[in-house]
Amino acid sequence: MKLLHIDASILGGNSVSRQLSAAAVERLRQTSPGIEVTYRDITSTPLAHLTGAHLAAAQGASPEALDVREDVAASQAVLDEFLAADIIVIGAPMYNFTIPSQLKAWIDRILVAGKTFKYTDKGVNGLAAGKRVIVTISRGGLYGADPPSAAGEHLETYLRWVFGFIGIHDPEIIVAEGTQISPEHREKAMAGALQAATSLRAA
Numbered sequence: 001m002k003l004l005h006i007d008a009s010i011l012g013g014n015s016v017s018r019q020l021s022a023a024a025v026e027r028l029r030q031t032s033p034g035i036e037v038t039y040r041d042i043t044s045t046p047l048a049h050l051t052g053a054h055l056a057a058a059q060g061a062s063p064e065a066l067d068v069r070e071d072v073a074a075s076q077a078v079l080d081e082f083l084a085a086d087i088i089v090i091g092a093p094m095y096n097f098t099i100p101s102q103l104k105a106w107i108d109r110i111l112v113a114g115k116t117f118k119y120t121d122k123g124v125n126g127l128a129a130g131k132r133v134i135v136t137i138s139r140g141g142l143y144g145a146d147p148p149s150a151a152g153e154h155l156e157t158y159l160r161w162v163f164g165f166i167g168i169h170d171p172e173i174i175v176a177e178g179t180q181i182s183p184e185h186r187e188k189a190m191a192g193a194l195q196a197a198t199s200l201r202a203a
């Protein structure tokens with residue numbers, strides 16, 4: 001059993017989503033002692049934005065000639081890690097109503113036609129079905145009940161769409177929200193989310 005653990009918060013040790021993703025991974029380690037964990041911090045080693053040269057290399061042009069050899073290798077490593085994983089745990093904070101740009105750069109490397117999805121005459125076919133995805137989300141405000149705020153939620157909705165697109169229709173989402181409202185609110189939100197992380201079903 002292989003688990004890929006991704007963190008995307010820029011706030012290091014103070015990060016809410018990092019604490020939650022670590023708790024989720026710990027829970028899965030405890031329930032499956034032999035589990036093999038790969039960790040990728042996409043803020044300390046960020047992936048570059050996609051470029052035309054990168055896409056040309058992916059289409060068969062020489063990466064050396066295009067000077068994107070390292071970038072293509074990084075992309076391949078990220079994709080291989082994702083494809084090899086049975087479980088993916090992602091710590092995902094909300095920045096400006098959506099995912100951090102570092103996480104978008106990672107998604108740009110794993111949504112690859114022919115690898116994680118394909119177009120057919122009946123529409124898109126997700127090729128990553130069967131993987132278990134757990135996302136630990138942190139949001140400063142509240143986006144659940146109030147319709148105007150819910151309309152600004154482009155983190156959870158976006159990730160659900162992305163994973164559904166590649167065939168993973170049932171991501172498990174753990175949310176701590178309202179972390180910036182007050183220390184008390186943050187503490188309560190953390191406690192609830194940690195409880196959910198430590199109650200995850202066994203790996």
Ligand SMILES: Cc1cc2nc3c(=O)[nH]c(=O)nc-3n(C[C@H](O)[C@H](O)[C@H](O)COP(=O)(O)O)c2cc1C
Pocket residue numbers: 009010011014015016017018092093094095096097098138139140141142179180
């Ligand atoms: C650059 C930045 C942008 C943010 N934008 C939003 C936002 O649009 N909506 C929101 O509810 N909270 C926003 N926040 C607050 C974070 O979502 C909140 O503090 C969350 O707990 C951060 O998770 P982390 O501690 O794992 O990084 C923002 C925080 C930062 C640092």
